[in-house]
Amino acid sequence: MLKRILKAGCVAAALIGAAGAVQAQDVTLKLHQLLPERATIPAKFLIPWAAKVEKESGGRIKIEHYPSMQLGGKPPELVQQVTDGVVDMIWTVMGYTPGRFPRAEAFELPFMVTNGEQTSRAFYEYFDKHMQNDFPGMKVIAVHTHGPGLLHTKDPVNSLEDIKGMKLRGPTRVITQMLDSFGAVPVGMPVPAVPEAVSKGVIDGAVIPWEITLPLKMAELVGNHTEFSGDRGLYSATFLFAMNQASYDALPDDLKKVIDDNSGIEAAAWAGRAMDGGDVVGRKKAAEKGNNIIVLDEAETNRWKEAAAPVVDNWVAEMKDKGIDGQALVDDAQALLKKNSM
Incomplete structure (x- = not known):
């Protein structure tokens, strides 16, 4: 009898452990974008952002990063890919889909941009006021710009x-x-x-x-x-970091909160700040080359x-x-x- 009780306990523990393992990492999100991993935005924003989300979710969210259009298609197709749910998340240039985000073009007009962080903060506030209805099928994580072109x-x-x-x-x-x-x-x-x-x-x-x-x-x-x-x-160009709305809606409330906590104006500023840092390095490289x-x-x-x-x-x-x-x-x-x- 004692052996049977111990055996049953072990089975129950194993089942609980298995359930816990599933619970520990129960969402995998595919992030698709056009730049190589070594470019500024992937290296200094998207990859660290994904690591932060994974950590704050306790490992329950895993983000698979696919740079350089590794999942197929061309850069102008990224918006449709995330809208259709072909991928869960994308980062892209808004202007690659002409006519889809007309209000965003105000920040592309000549001699508008200051630096990446300041302009990205301004652009996110602008999005919040004027562009809430421009992204059907998407949960916007951040919109931002680069520094002076x-x-x-x-x-x-x-x-x-x-x-x-x-x-x-x-x-x-x-x-x-x-x-x-x-x-x-x-x-x-x-x-x-x-x-x-x-x-x-x-x-x-x-x-x-x-x-x-x-x-x-x-x-x-x-x-x-x-x-x-x-x-x-x-x-400056304008950029979109977004998630498929259905993928977001399918998350439990606590994981939605992780995404929400890492979305918004501070995420936009982070991306813009990364661009500013990259500008310093890029200019220095050209100067060193003569x-x-x-x-x-x-x-x-x-x-x-x-x-x-x-x-x-x-x-x-x-x-x-x-x-x-x-x-x-x-x-x-x-x-x-x-x-x-x-």
Whole structure:
């Protein structure tokens, strides 16, 4: 009898232990994104963010990270992948799906960005006020921007005239419109395609922030980099870190709380701060290589601002045609940037 009782106890303990093991890690989420692991956002934001979530969930959430589009498809398809539930989480460039997030484009307009952290805080507040209905099927974890975008070219750009006729990569429709306003020949493409396009002469350069020059090896591909005077960079792109809504809804309340606690303006600021750190390293690398880093003076920068002004006017008119008060959005974006840059 004693043996039977002991045996039954052992079986019960084993079952409880097995149940505990299942409980200990009961959710696996697939995170899909377009950049290599060594790029700033994966290395300094997405991977540490996932580790933090796993730790705070007590190991019950596991996040599988798939960089460089390893699960298939192309970068412009990421939004649809997460909406459809093909993957659980994505990080992507909003402008890769033109027309899907029109209100976000206010932060892509010329000479809006300050630095990554400040602009990301401002953009998250803007999202909270104006974009809550723009992400059906998604639980938004963070929206953010990068730091000041600039020119990286084979030939030097010392003035507005130097850019005319150059074939330059732009990440989104607003930014390609800006390049067109300068007299360049804009070529839209996702950032992973840039190195090959530059090396094959398809384009003469690109507009990207300093941080992404490192994984793209831009300092080796081009010898010239043009920055602008003042506290506003040439442009920024907008980014989305989101979860499939059904995947989020399926979580128990305590695991939802883990995701919630790691979402919002501080997550946005973390991503922007990572971008700022990457900018410092990217610029230093180009300087150490002996590349030509040009900083346009205030007078020349103002010429570029004047040339880009019609892009803002055209965007406001486009938004009006969509029933959106674009001027009010631009004004609020500027106010939020001022608030977060003090």
